[in-house]
Amino acid sequence: MDFSYSPKTQEMVARVNAFMEEHVVPRIRQFNEEAHQGYEISFLKDLRELAKSEGLWNMFLPHLKDDEPGTRLTNLEYAPVAELTGRIGWAPEVFNCNAPDTGNMELLHMFATEEQREQWLNPMLNGEFHSAFAMTEPDVASSDATNITTLMRREGDEYVINGRKWFISNAARPDCKFFIVMGKTDPDNENVHKQQSMILVPNGTPGLEILRNPTVMNHHSREGHCEIVFKDVRVPVSNLLGEEGSGFALAQARLGPGRIHHCMRAIGAAQLCLELMTERAQERKTFGKFLHQHGSVAESIAQSRMEIESTRLLVLKAAWMMDNVGAKEARREISMIKVMAAQLLCRVSDRAMQVFGAMGLSPDTPLVDIYTMGRALRFADGPDEVHLQGIARMEIKASRENLGATAAYLTPPLRD
CATH class of the missing domain: 1.20.140.10 (Butyryl-CoA Dehydrogenase, subunit A, domain 3)
Incomplete structure (x- = not known):
C-alpha cells in the first residue's frame, strides 16, 4: 500500500489551500455573524460559483460522467483535500462537498432513474439546491435500520407514507428541495433486511410537516437537525429509489x-x-x-x-x-x-x-x-x-x- 500523495493530489491540495486562505478564512467572522443572526449567508452563493469556475467542485465523486460538473478524485486523492476543508465547518459547502448532500448525490448517481437524475441529481451536481436524508426515528434505536417503523404503503400508482423522523440534517434550509426517506414497504417480509425501501419525497408535499428544529448540545446549526412527521404523504411510484426492498x-x-x-x-x-x-x-x-x-x-x-x-x-x-x-x-x-x-x-x-x-x-x-x-x-x-x-x-x-x-x-x- 502506498499512501504518498501523487502529483495530482499535491496540486489539488495546493489549489484548495490557496482558495481557502484567500476566500474562505477571511470570511469566518462574517459567516459567524450572519449565521448567529439567522440570516442566509450573503456571500456563499458567489463563493460557490467561484469555486466551481476554478474546478474545485464535486471533488468527492470519483465516477462522474463526462457531462457532469466536477473534479474526479479517488477516495485516496480526496482525503487530504477533505482534511483541509474540515478545518472550517462550513467550508465543504463552498465546494459542493457537504453532507448530507454528498451521500444523497452518491445514492442518486448509483441508483437513480433517468427521470430522477434529471429532476434531482443534475441540479444538485450544479449546486442549485440542497437535500436531506430521513432515516433516524425518535421511537426506535435507528442504529439498527431494521427497527425503522415508518410505513410506505403502495396504493395504485402511489406510495402513502406515515411515520416520524428526527435529527434530519439540512431540513431547515429554505432551499432543501427533497428528502430521501427510508421506511418499510414490506414490514412482514421474513428477511428483515428486505423490508425497507427508499423514496424521494419533495419538500412541501402535503402531509409532510417539520415539527421543530432542536438544538444539538444547545447549539443551533443553520442547516438544522429537524423532527419531521409524515402523515398520509403521497408520492408517485416513480419516486422509488432503486428497487422495493433494497433500502437497507x-x-x-x-x-x-x-x-x-x-x-x-x-x-x-x-x-x-x-x-x-x-x-x-x-x-x-x-x-x-x-x-x-x-x-x-x-x-x-x-x-x-x-x-x-x-x-x-x-x-x-x-x-x-x-x-x-x-x-x-x-x-x-x-x-x-x-x-x-x-x-x-x-x-x-x-x-x-x-x-x-x-x-x-x-x-x-x-x-x-x-x-x-x-x-x-x-x-x-x-x-x-x-x-x-x-x-x-x-x-x-x-x-x-x-x-x-x-x-x-x-x-x-x-x-x-
Whole structure:
C-alpha cells in the first residue's frame, strides 16, 4: 500500500489551500455573524460559483460522467483535500462537498432513474439546491435500520407514507428541495433486511410537516437537525429509489463513503485544534512559565500529535481499500476510523479548550463548535458501540478459521 500523495493530489491540495486562505478564512467572522443572526449567508452563493469556475467542485465523486460538473478524485486523492476543508465547518459547502448532500448525490448517481437524475441529481451536481436524508426515528434505536417503523404503503400508482423522523440534517434550509426517506414497504417480509425501501419525497408535499428544529448540545446549526412527521404523504411510484426492498442495501452503500468523508474532515478539525493549542501554549504564562513548559500541557500537545498521525494513516488505508478492493472489503477499516476519528476530535478539542481556559468556552475560538461536532459524530452514521460490535464480530470470525493456532504461545505449568 502506498499512501504518498501523487502529483495530482499535491496540486489539488495546493489549489484548495490557496482558495481557502484567500476566500474562505477571511470570511469566518462574517459567516459567524450572519449565521448567529439567522440570516442566509450573503456571500456563499458567489463563493460557490467561484469555486466551481476554478474546478474545485464535486471533488468527492470519483465516477462522474463526462457531462457532469466536477473534479474526479479517488477516495485516496480526496482525503487530504477533505482534511483541509474540515478545518472550517462550513467550508465543504463552498465546494459542493457537504453532507448530507454528498451521500444523497452518491445514492442518486448509483441508483437513480433517468427521470430522477434529471429532476434531482443534475441540479444538485450544479449546486442549485440542497437535500436531506430521513432515516433516524425518535421511537426506535435507528442504529439498527431494521427497527425503522415508518410505513410506505403502495396504493395504485402511489406510495402513502406515515411515520416520524428526527435529527434530519439540512431540513431547515429554505432551499432543501427533497428528502430521501427510508421506511418499510414490506414490514412482514421474513428477511428483515428486505423490508425497507427508499423514496424521494419533495419538500412541501402535503402531509409532510417539520415539527421543530432542536438544538444539538444547545447549539443551533443553520442547516438544522429537524423532527419531521409524515402523515398520509403521497408520492408517485416513480419516486422509488432503486428497487422495493433494497433500502437497507442502499443505506449501506451510502454510508460507506460518507463515513470516510466525515473522518477526513474530522482530522482537519483536530489538526486545527492542535495548531491553536500549540500557539496558545507559547503565548500564555502561568506561575512564571509558558504553558508548554508545564508537563501536562506538553503531554497534551504530544498526545494530540501522535493520535492525529495514527488516525490519519488508518483513514488513508481505508480510502486506499475503498479505491482498490471496494467498501465491502474495507468495512472493518471504515468502522475503525469512524470510531477513532470522532473520539480523536473530542479528545483534541477538549485538550485545546483546557489550554485556552475560559476563552476556549467562548465564541472567540472555534473550539466549542468543533467539540460539539466531534461529540455528535460519535452518533452520526452509527454510534461507536455499533461499530465496535461489528469490528469484534469480524475479529471473532477471522479467529475461528484458525482456532487453536495460538496454543503454542501458551506456557501452562507442567503437570505430573
